[in-house]
Amino acid sequence: MSDGAAKKGFGEKPQPKEEKPRKFQAIRGTRDLLPPETALWNRVEQTAHEVFATFGFGEIRLPIFEQTELFARSIGTDTEVIGKEMYTILDRASESLWREIYELYEAFPHPSVSRDYSAFVSRLIAFVKRVEDALAGGDTPATERNIAAFEDLKEIYRRAQEFSTPDEGRRPTIQADWGALINRLLSWRNTLDFEENLSLRPEATASVCRAYIEHNMQQLPQPVKLYYLGPMFRRERPQKGRYRQFYQIGAEVLGGSDAPAIDAEVIEMVMTFFDRLELQGVQLDINSIGDKNCRPKYVESLRAELLKVKDKLGPDSQRRIETNPLRVLDSKLESEQGIIAKLPHIADHLCEDCAAHYAAVKHQLEMRGVIYRENWRLVRGLDYYMRTTFEITAEGLGSQNAVCGGGRYDGLVELLGGPPTKGIGFAIGEDRLILSLQESGKAPAQQGRDVYIAWMGERAQATAIRAAKDLRKAGFRVELPPVEQKFGKALGQADKLGAKYALILGDNEVSEGLWTLKTLADGSQQKLTEPQLLDFLRKL
Numbered sequence: 001m002s003d004g005a006a007k008k009g010f011g012e013k014p015q016p017k018e019e020k021p022r023k024f025q026a027i028r029g030t031r032d033l034l035p036p037e038t039a040l041w042n043r044v045e046q047t048a049h050e051v052f053a054t055f056g057f058g059e060i061r062l063p064i065f066e067q068t069e070l071f072a073r074s075i076g077t078d079t080e081v082i083g084k085e086m087y088t089i090l091d092r093a094s095e096s097l098w099r100e101i102y103e104l105y106e107a108f109p110h111p112s113v114s115r116d117y118s119a120f121v122s123r124l125i126a127f128v129k130r131v132e133d134a135l136a137g138g139d140t141p142a143t144e145r146n147i148a149a150f151e152d153l154k155e156i157y158r159r160a161q162e163f164s165t166p167d168e169g170r171r172p173t174i175q176a177d178w179g180a181l182i183n184r185l186l187s188w189r190n191t192l193d194f195e196e197n198l199s200l201r202p203e204a205t206a207s208v209c210r211a212y213i214e215h216n217m218q219q220l221p222q223p224v225k226l227y228y229l230g231p232m233f234r235r236e237r238p239q240k241g242r243y244r245q246f247y248q249i250g251a252e253v254l255g256g257s258d259a260p261a262i263d264a265e266v267i268e269m270v271m272t273f274f275d276r277l278e279l280q281g282v283q284l285d286i287n288s289i290g291d292k293n294c295r296p297k298y299v300e301s302l303r304a305e306l307l308k309v310k311d312k313l314g315p316d317s318q319r320r321i322e323t324n325p326l327r328v329l330d331s332k333l334e335s336e337q338g339i340i341a342k343l344p345h346i347a348d349h350l351c352e353d354c355a356a357h358y359a360a361v362k363h364q365l366e367m368r369g370v371i372y373r374e375n376w377r378l379v380r381g382l383d384y385y386m387r388t389t390f391e392i393t394a395e396g397l398g399s400q401n402a403v404c405g406g407g408r409y410d411g412l413v414e415l416l417g418g419p420p421t422k423g424i425g426f427a428i429g430e431d432r433l434i435l436s437l438q439e440s441g442k443a444p445a446q447q448g449r450d451v452y453i454a455w456m457g458e459r460a461q462a463t464a465i466r467a468a469k470d471l472r473k474a475g476f477r478v479e480l481p482p483v484e485q486k487f488g489k490a491l492g493q494a495d496k497l498g499a500k501y502a503l504i505l506g507d508n509e510v511s512e513g514l515w516t517l518k519t520l521a522d523g524s525q526q527k528l529t530e531p532q533l534l535d536f537l538r539k540l
């Protein structure tokens, strides 16, 4: 026994190693939202609930993570979001199954040691049953590959069973076969997909479509109108108005119709919301990017034109000539602007149906008094869009000035295995919206208190607690200091907290039943009974 162990005594737990204090910071691109700013966030969200409800939208709350494949299919693998910005984790669904294979391997009797295979074979059949249950219960994904692997496992079991009744004369062969079988079992482990890729959602349109299909919403009265609020995650380079965890307020309309009035009403709704918030410098840009009949031809002519000027383009645009020529139109690079201005416009390449749809959307916007600007370069960065696309900018945001983006995505629900469905929606970047409101002075002032209760003495504390309870019940914001303070200090504190009134409760006030209320703005004082105090404050 070592000296240390002798001193501590037997059975005594070793002391944990003392950890040095360490400071932590929020992860780059994420941030804490603090009061009083959170009051503005709440006001914005409350307004969204109210305005969207008046348009017949209901709230949907979605999971923060989904299968990576859902986002990859919807948004497109060649997009920046999927290509490099997703936070993806490998979720090992059935860790215990994974471990059990090793245990089985270790329990495997070597023919040179024992010829009793029956215990092993019964463990193996129990394992086969466990895999079957895991597949049926969804703990292990029931992919084609996993179902084939399960068949293979059953075959390994059948072969193992044959060894349970070995023929003495075949011993060397058995030894070789037995070895081959155990290796087969071990490598079998790699044929099963225990793992699944999950990603933090970079946006929510794909999830809404997934939910629409999963809950058979096509059976509800159409169209289905849903909205959502919450955090999204993209591994972008952080800067003002661009975060890795940011917040969106979005809405989607899904159903059988692609009537242009639906597009216009969705846009009208978001403009009404911004109007209600008094967002400044709002600019709506719209475009149509055609559909699968006309867009491919346009993309080809764009590519042909871009190839002619390839040398004059930057590396990003050069790459996009191959991957996604439409995105070249998005370029903010000064040196490319003159070249882009001369490229063909999609409006001249729309098929008849798309052109008619676009004209009708514009007409519907005009009927609603929504002011827009046509922007032929507005293409959006996600693959699911077709026909109508739009973006809204606001003032005070610098280069990241898009406060809302949206568009039509007919066919996305089908791509995700659902019935033929039309869809349109938008998402507002809530962080940017808040930033713009703050820049234009639309943020509410520091959240103050209505009444600060300055109390002194044990009896006064009891009265103060009761007064605080009654005032709070009547809806006033009350600060009740936890410990006694000299009146001078209490009044100073009340001032710092932005209180409107100080209610002074000392021995005199309590015994007289007359409380002193001081108006902090002008220093005036008045004596009031308890009911008079409530009356007085209520009338303000």
Ligand code: HAM
Binding pocket: 202, 203, 204, 205, 234, 236, 241, 242, 243, 244, 246, 247, 248, 250, 251, 252, 402, 403, 404, 405, 406, 407, 408, 409, 424, 425, 426, 427, 428, 429, 430, 431, 432
């Ligand atoms: P999006 O254009 O990728 O569209 O994002 C919409 C808005 O989210 C942007 O205009 C911007 O305000 C905000 N946003 C995006 N990334 C960031 C970031 N890193 N930091 C801060 N704000 C950001 C979509 O997400 C589509 N799902 C919109 C939609 C809904 N289309 C149809 N339905």
